[in-house]
Amino acid sequence: MNTGSSEPGEVVMAVVNEADVNDAQTEQGLGSRAPEFVKARRLLHISWQVGVFVIGLAVVVAGIIMLPLPGPGWVVIFGGMAIWATEFVWAQLVLRWTKRKVTEAAQRALDPKVRRRNIILTSIGLVIVGVLVGIYLWKFGIVMPWKIENQ
Structure with a gap:
């Protein structure tokens, strides 16, 4: 079997490198996840971003309030960051950094x-x-x- 052939019915097996998968995930996730019809209209997209920011801010503030009070403060804060990450690249980068650090801490533990x-x-x-x-x-x-x- 030649991997370059395109004969019908031929099965081609490829070896996938884990680093390639991680690179693909890194490239895929950055940017707005708003629906296409929202992205196509500038005013609607800005309104969408303002709405996402306000909702994320409300969730993050609720998490900050929960830090000294009973409640899952950090979980709620990261939930607000995840809401922001649906629209803002900086929040996506912060969440990736946080995931990497949590994974490293878990491996050390x-x-x-x-x-x-x-x-x-x-x-x-x-x-x-x-x-x-x-x-x-x-x-x-x-x-x-x-x-x-x-x-």
Whole structure:
């Protein structure tokens, strides 16, 4: 079989390099993802971008508010960035950088030496907390914050 032939029914197998796939994904994703009829009209496209920006900003602000309050703050912030990334190249680049850094951190966390170190540090921390709780209970005993009298 010749890979250059174009005979009907011939199966051509190609070896795909992972770097080529990543390069194709990098080239493919940049730019506006607005529908074509929106892109074709300048005023409509600018209005679309303003709407995407306002919605993304609202989601990011909600995430920032959730950081000190109960709620998935960082997840919501990255959700707002993903909304922005549908329209703005700078947000797409920030999300790619973030994905790369999170992937690197996950790979480092799965390293056996790092996992062993984290387990040792967690064990030491638990022993210290246990000793402190034991000292407190030995010195003060178990005291309830309310007074209940036997009836």
